[in-house]
Amino acid sequence: MGRSTIRAVDGVSLKIGSGEFVALLGASGSGKSSLLNLIAGLDSPTSGSVVVADRDLAALSREELAVYRRHTVGMVFQSFNLIPSMTVLENVELPLRFAEVERSRRGAMAAKALEQVGLSGRLRHRPIELSGGEQQRVALARALINQPNLLLADEPTGNLDSRTGTEVMELIRRLNESLKMTVVLVTHERDLAEKYAERLISLADGKIVADQPNPARAMARGES
Amino acid sequence: MKLYDSVELAARNLRESLLRNSLTTLGISVGVASLVAMLSLGIGLQRLFSRKLQRSLFDTVVVSSRRDLRSFTREQDTEGPAAAESPDLDENARAKIAAVPGVLEAYPDLRFIAELRFEDKPHLTMIAGLPLLDKNSDAFQGMQGTFFSTENAHEVILQKMFAAELLGKHVRNPDEIKVAEVAQPLLSKQMVLRYAEREAGGAAADSASYSVISRELILTIVGVTDLDPDSTRGNFRARLFIPQKLMEGMHAMQAYETPDSTHATSKEAIYSFVVARVNGAGKVESVEQAIKKLGFNTFSILDASHSLQRAFRIVDIFLGIFGSLALTVASIGIINTLVMAILERRREIGIMKAVGASDADVRGLFFAEAGAMGVLGGVLGVIIGWLIGRAINFGTNIYLVRQGFSREDIWAVPFWLIAAALAFSFIVSLISGLYPASRAAKLDPVQALRYE
Numbered sequence: 015m016g017r018s019t020i021r022a023v024d025g026v027s028l029k030i031g032s033g034e035f036v037a038l039l040g041a042s043g044s045g046k047s048s049l050l051n052l053i054a055g056l057d058s059p060t061s062g063s064v065v066v067a068d069r070d071l072a073a074l075s076r077e078e079l080a081v082y083r084r085h086t087v088g089m090v091f092q093s094f095n096l097i098p099s100m101t102v103l104e105n106v107e108l109p110l111r112f113a114e115v116e117r118s119r120r121g122a123m124a125a126k127a128l129e130q131v132g133l134s135g136r137l138r139h140r141p142i143e144l145s146g147g148e149q150q151r152v153a154l155a156r157a158l159i160n161q162p163n164l165l166l167a168d169e170p171t172g173n174l175d176s177r178t179g180t181e182v183m184e185l186i187r188r189l190n191e192s193l194k195m196t197v198v199l200v201t202h203e204r205d206l207a208e209k210y211a212e213r214l215i216s217l218a219d220g221k222i223v224a225d226q227p228n229p230a231r232a233m234a235r236g237e238s
Numbered sequence: 239m240k241l242y243d244s245v246e247l248a249a250r251n252l253r254e255s256l257l258r259n260s261l262t263t264l265g266i267s268v269g270v271a272s273l274v275a276m277l278s279l280g281i282g283l284q285r286l287f288s289r290k291l292q293r294s295l296f297d298t299v300v301v302s303s304r305r306d307l308r309s310f311t312r313e314q315d316t317e318g319p320a321a322a323e324s325p326d327l328d329e330n331a332r333a334k335i336a337a338v339p340g341v342l343e344a345y346p347d348l349r350f351i352a353e354l355r356f357e358d359k360p361h362l363t364m365i366a367g368l369p370l371l372d373k374n375s376d377a378f379q380g381m382q383g384t385f386f387s388t389e390n391a392h393e394v395i396l397q398k399m400f401a402a403e404l405l406g407k408h409v410r411n412p413d414e415i416k417v418a419e420v421a422q423p424l425l426s427k428q429m430v431l432r433y434a435e436r437e438a439g440g441a442a443a444d445s446a447s448y449s450v451i452s453r454e455l456i457l458t459i460v461g462v463t464d465l466d467p468d469s470t471r472g473n474f475r476a477r478l479f480i481p482q483k484l485m486e487g488m489h490a491m492q493a494y495e496t497p498d499s500t501h502a503t504s505k506e507a508i509y510s511f512v513v514a515r516v517n518g519a520g521k522v523e524s525v526e527q528a529i530k531k532l533g534f535n536t537f538s539i540l541d542a543s544h545s546l547q548r549a550f551r552i553v554d555i556f557l558g559i560f561g562s563l564a565l566t567v568a569s570i571g572i573i574n575t576l577v578m579a580i581l582e583r584r585r586e587i588g589i590m591k592a593v594g595a596s597d598a599d600v601r602g603l604f605f606a607e608a609g610a611m612g613v614l615g616g617v618l619g620v621i622i623g624w625l626i627g628r629a630i631n632f633g634t635n636i637y638l639v640r641q642g643f644s645r646e647d648i649w650a651v652p653f654w655l656i657a658a659a660l661a662f663s664f665i666v667s668l669i670s671g672l673y674p675a676s677r678a679a680k681l682d683p684v685q686a687l688r689y690e
Contacts, residue, residue, distance in 0.1 A: 057682045076597050082663060084594025095589045095687065099254050109244045112594040158591060 017143070019166040022048035023059070033194040035187070037201060037211030037228075045220035046200045047168055053198060054087050054166050067163065080198040084113050088157030088165045092172035094143040096156075102128065104165075106156045113160055121192040126180030127155040131185060154185060165189065166199045183188040183210050239599040241606075248606035255579065257421040262568075262575040263615045269568035270619025270663045273561030275626040276656060280554040282627075282649035289545055291657040299514040299525055301335055301539045303327040324533040327503065327509045331534070335474030335514050338528045340521035345369050347586045348485045349476050349510035350492055356404050363400055365431070366468060366476035371515055380464035382421030387460070389483040394429065395461040397468075400477035404429075411645045412466070420461035430478075434491040450491060453613070484602040485578070572608055576674030579607070580681075587678055588686025604675035605668060612667025616660040623659070624651055 017115050023045045030036050038046040051057040052064050055071050058079075064071040066086065074082060083089075096105045106124040115123070128134055131151040139194060155167060167186060171179030189211050190197045201207050207214055208230045216224040241246075252259045273635035304324035325331055349366040372378070373385040382634055386393045416436055435451045457480065468476045492510065516525050526536040580587070589599055592660040627649040635645045 051684050054592070077598070079589070080594060080599075082595035083592065089592050095585070095592070097586055099591060103519075108590070109593040111247070112239050112590070112596070112599055114240055117242075120265070160594070165678065 021220050026217075026222055028215065028222060028225070030196060030198065032196055034213060035120050035188070035190045035197045035231075036213045036215060037199045037207035038217060039201060039204060039207050040213050040217035041202060046202075046215040048220070049217065050166050050168055050198060050200050053091055055082045073171070074222050080112075084088070084109060085160055086162055088160070088162040088164070090150065090153045090157050090167045090170045090225065092169035094141070094146075094153045096149055096152055096172070097216070098141055098193070101138050101140060102144070102152050103143065104135065105152055109156060109160050123159060127159045128152070130158065131155045138202055146174050147180070147181055150174060150178075150182050151185065154182070154189075158189065163196060165195050166200075167197065167199045169202070170199070171201070171203070171206060180208070186210070191227055239595070239604060243601075244599075244602045244606040245610065247603055248610050251316060251583070251603075251607055252610060253581070255582075258575060258578070260612065262571045263611045263618065265568040266565070266611060266615025266663060266667065267412060267622055269561075269565030270616050270659050271622035271626060272564040273558065273662070274620055274623025274651065274659050275630070276557035276561040276624065277554065277655055278627045278649050279630065280550065280557045281652060281655065282631075282647060283553075284547075284550040285650050286646055286648055287436040289552075295542045297516045297522065298538060299341075299516060299522060301344075301512040301514055301529055301530065302510065302537070304533065304535055304650050311522065312429060314495035327512055327534065328507065329457055329498050331532070332509070334532055335529055335534075338532075340517050340528075342515045342517050343369060343371055344512050345482050346486065346507070346509040347488070347513050348482070349471075352434060352478065353479070353624070355430040355432070356427070359438060361400075361404065361575060362374045363478055364476040364570060365405075365478040365485075366482060367482035368395070368467075368479040369482040369515070372467070375467065377465050378461075381461050382417050382457070382464075383425045385461060385596075386481045390487070391460075392455060392457050392484065392644055393459040393460040393480055393481065394431075395463060395479040396459060396464050397466055397477040397479075399466075401462045408444060410606070416461055417464040424459050427459050429457055429459065431457055433488065435489050436491050437489070438483055443517035453455060453488070455488070465675055475521045475626050511604050515524035537547055555624045569666050572667055572670035573674060575611075576604055576608060576671060578676070578688045580604075580674055584681065584686045584689040587681050588689065590685045591681070593684035600681070601675040601679040602655065604678050605671050608667045608671025608675070609664060612670075613660070613663040617665030618650075620659050627651060 017200055018134065019103050023075070026045075026049060034222075038049060040046045040061070048057065052071070053066065055064075055066075057073070059072050066082070069082070071079065071082065096106070100108070102122050103121065106127055107120045107172060110120045125134070125137060126187050128137060128173065133148060133151050133155065136148065136152075141152065144182060150173075154170075165186065170182055170186070174182060183206065186197060197211075201210055203213075208228055210230050210231070211228050214224070214226055214228050215222060261686060271602060305326070324445055327420065332344050333347065345367070347366070349364055351502050352361060352365040354361045354363065368386070371385060381395070383395075385395070396404070398415050398417045398420055399409075399412060401417075402415050404424060405420055407415070409421070426443070432452065432454050435453045437449050437451055467479070489507075514525060514529065516522050522538050522540045526538060526541075530537050587595075590600060631647060631649045634648055637644060
């Protein structure tokens, strides 16, 4: 009878420290992407709170959430989500338009972000003219353009071959380490999570079933 | 997002679906074109009639006897005596009319067909008397030369069409004649006026008989008018004017002679029309009422222009409604196009929201698209409307000329109509964009990002 309510994320209590690299692990439908959307301010919880930098996202208006997404969060997606009609440079510039950055500064800022991800030579290309790895790097440059504190990556290697996936993940790790940027990675690939994340949080049926530091990563850090 | 960014993104989006957006814009332009064409036709016709009526005679009441059944007034007058019992329009009546409050001057309307000789060539036209008071009338705006020096001066003022005729130019459209060009060779030249004087009495000096004597008068051309001061008189329209007092002293046989004229003597004239000059157009109505009570018929341009203006307002409203209907259809086209765009660009809207676009940014973007289509459609529509108007004018003039009439501008696009059409198109487009823009702004970003 009627619609039934599905709790995508239920009773989750979780604290992520500044500069942490956290992986949300789980099978399809486990609620990891829904949790990521809540942290991204794209969705609001029906109850409870999501506090980022001392602000409860559940209490913010739609306008305030837009400002939060603009300045605090950068997102990359499995399917890249680039706008096909725009060039690489224009895609990266897009968040700057919403942040009302002067037109004269935008080109240089976008070019610099693309340089960071190793795509200086493809500024005028359309996304369709790039490989999957290159498209994801464009998405990464776009996510970084407003210098957010928090990078949310939803299955960023899901559409990439393993070599390109590794390149993208290495890039994310460098950003985490050099800029002290907090990274939340959603993936169903345990190997990937164990290779890059410092902390592994497993979800099933919208609930956290495990939350532990990643020993492999700690070991790797110790070695380095 | 800043306005220029919204406009730039909107222009990009419009280019992306070029065919569909061009067709929608074309729809708007057809709507605006029909509105512009309809209203410019209404305005053009109104101007044409106003031109014909001339602005000169708004402070004038023409008085006629009810005994003259050719009178201007077509309706039955309810005030004052019936036709058979109404008084003659004589000197006594003229004095009474002059005494009506608000009347500056009352003088008989004297006119006749005059035979003229100019540079040994004969010409035939209607001549009328003009009081010195008319010197400041709007009808003499742009006149070349001077007005009459005295009220009995042997001087003549020509209407420019007649001036052109004297110079051997035969032009149908007054706009084609430059008054300065025709005046320059004629001013200070003389012409001979030949007319028939009515002399009372004869052998039996009673009231019932008079004789007609041929007279000649030499007149100096002192002025040439640009406008047509006598435009309301139809077939009796004069194209030559001499001072009123000179005209009255000539006792010339009149153009409108009626059976009552036989009652007249040189001492006691009976007039067909008396013209009352009123102290301001605002008093015309009360003066007309007072004169009607004296038992005469009256006519003023104000009567005609009131009803004409009312009729044109109604015509304009209907033309505007028909024109707007097309624009309404076009606005539905805008809504359809933008709703389609939301469906197609659902994911794009989700991406924009994910990277920081607010509801207002998305709404602004769709408004900018609607507005851009409105502005483009408006500009194109004004151009098309203007071309339609030109075509109608051109076609009508071909027809008029073939039928032997003079060329007329039946269509006019004033600047305010262009500005209003553009503004209307823009506003209608924005209103059409309201629903799609609000729908796009409210899209749930999570749902939008999932959309394939």
